[in-house]
Amino acid sequence: METTRLYRPVGLREMELIAETGYTEFPPRLDWQPIFYPVTNQQYAEQIAFEWNTVDEFSGFIGIVTAFEVKTAFLEKYEVQNVGDKSHNELWVPSEDLMEFNANICNGIELVNVFFTARSFISSNTELKNKLDSFRK
Numbered sequence: 001m002e003t004t005r006l007y008r009p010v011g012l013r014e015m016e017l018i019a020e021t022g023y024t025e026f027p028p029r030l031d032w033q034p035i036f037y038p039v040t041n042q043q044y045a046e047q048i049a050f051e052w053n054t055v056d057e058f059s060g061f062i063g064i065v066t067a068f069e070v071k072t073a074f075l076e077k078y079e080v081q082n083v084g085d086k087s088h089n090e091l092w093v094p095s096e097d098l099m100e101f102n103a104n105i106c107n108g109i110e111l112v113n114v115f116f117t118a119r120s121f122i123s124s125n126t127e128l129k130n131k132l133d134s135f136r137k
Contacts, residue, residue, distance in 0.1 A: 001071060001106070002071070002072040002073070003069035003070060003071055003072055003106050004069065004070055004071075004072045004075055005067060005068070005069055006038040006039065006040060006067070006068060006069075006070055006091070007038060007039050007040070007041065007042050007044070007045035007065060007066065007067050007068075007112070008026065008038045008039065008045065008065075008066045008068070008109075009039070009045045009046070009048040009049035009052070009053060009063060009064070009065055009066075010049075010053070010059075010064045010065075010066060011053045011056055011058060011059020011060055011062060011063070011064065012059055012060030012062050012064070012121075012122065013058060013059065013060070014026075014027060014059075015062075015064050015066075015111075015128065015132075016128060018066070018109055019127065019128045022108075023108045023109045023110070024102070024105065024108050024109065025102040025105070025109075026098065026101070026102060026109070028095070028098060029095040029098060033095060034094065034095055035092045035093060035094060035095060036093040036094075036095060036097075036098050036101065037081075037090040037091065037092055037093070038068075038070075038090065038091050038093070039088075039089065039090050039091075040080060040089040040090065040091070041087055041089065042065065042067065042112065042113075043087055044085075044087050044088050044089065044090075045065045045066075045067075046063075046065050046113055046115075048063070049063030049064060049065050049113070049114075049115055050063050050115045051063075053115070054115050054116075054117045054120075055117075060120060060121050060122065061116075061117045061119040061120045061121065062114060062115065062116055062117070062120045062121075062122070062132070063114070063115035064111060064113075064114050064115075064132070065111070065112050065113040065114070066109050066110065066111060066112065067109075067110050067112045068105050068106075068107075068108065068109045068110065069105065069106045069107055070101070070104050070105055070106065071104040071106065074100075074101070074104040075091065075104075078091045078092065078093060079091075079092075111131055111132070111135070113135065114132055114135035114136075116135075116136060
C-alpha cells in the first residue's frame with residue numbers, strides 16, 4: 001500500500017486532542033472551520049507553526065509540527081492547493097470528510113518539530129509534556 005507523507009502545524013489545544021486519541025486522529029473541526037488543511041511539506045508546516053501558532057494564546061504560544069502517512073489512493077480526490085509561495089501547498093479536506101481522512105492515516109501522528117517562545121505554557125498532561133519538552137533546545 002502506497003502512502004503520502006503530510007504535515008499539520010498545530011497549537012497546544014489541538015495537540016492535546018490528538019494525544020487523547022493515542023496520536024491516531026485529528027479532532028473534529030470547529031463550526032467556523034469548513035476545511036481541514038494538511039500541508040505537503042515540512043518547511044511550510046514549520047513556517048505556519050512558527051509564524052502563527054507561537055503568537056496565539058489559544059495555541060499556548062507553541063507551534064507544533066506533526067507528520068503522518070495517509071493512503072495515497074484516498075488522497076487522489078483532493079487537489080493540491082497552492083496558497084502563495086511555490087512551497088505553500090495544502091490539501092483542502094472538507095470538514096465532513098475528516099473522519100474518513102483519519103481512518104486513512106497509517107501508523108499514527110508523530111511530532112517532528114516544536115517551536116517555543118518565552119510565553120509558551122504546556123498542559124499538565126505528563127506524557128504530552130514530556131514529548132514536547134524533548135524538543136526544547
